[in-house]
Amino acid sequence: MNAAAVRAASAAAWATLPLALCLAGQPAAAQVVRCTDAATGRTTYTDGACPRGNGAREVLPQKSAEELARERQQADEALARWHERLRREDAERAAATRREADRPAPAPHPGQSAACQQARQQLQRLLAAPATGLHDDVLRLQAAERQADQACLPPEEFARAERSRALVAPQAPVIVLPPTRPPHWRPPPPPAPAREITNCNVFRCYDRQGNVYPR
Secondary structure: OOHHHHHHHHHHHHHHHHHHHHHHHOOOOOOEEEEEEOOOOOEEEEOOOOOOOEEEEEEEOOOOHHHHHHHHHHHHHHHHHHHHHHHHHHHHHHHHHHHHHHOOOOOOOHHHOHHHHHHHHHHHHHHHOOOOOOHHHHHHHHHHHHHHHHHHOOHHHHHHHHHHHHHHOOOOOOOOOOOOOOOOOOOOOOOOOOOOEEEEOOOEEEEOOOOEEEO
């Protein structure tokens, strides 16, 4: 038997309990005797003596006053337990109803806010604009995407999106400008070639190009 069948059987037993307890509280018969007619085989029940010529068999013996009092006490205790069970179930249902009524309403999703709608519209306008490839336009589009995520996502989802952006964000290009030159700037003259002296006498020296240098 599965759990549903057990609960159904238990509910049926509790539903018939008041009737059984009421019957148990009634004064019990002294005894029950089954009478069987020997000629026809007909069976009848009585709390007295069987008619003459019938076989008699006691099926419910007469109970003593102590037994009747004990059964009545057990019936009263079972009825009290049944009423206590009903009272407890009513209290549990009332408590559950109060908890449901006191439960705060869930906060609306950020995706339904006016700020989210505005951020999405701004992002759509930037996406619909002709692509220029300029660095400023790329930064503007990235800022609009971040603004839309911040306005439309719950805090924990926005934090995950930020971490993902940090992993894949492109680096800004580095532009190296040439050094500026003063006005009327001219390159310096090339250095003079080094002198290479080939021979000398008492008064002068000569280099490879024939130049003369006094000593």
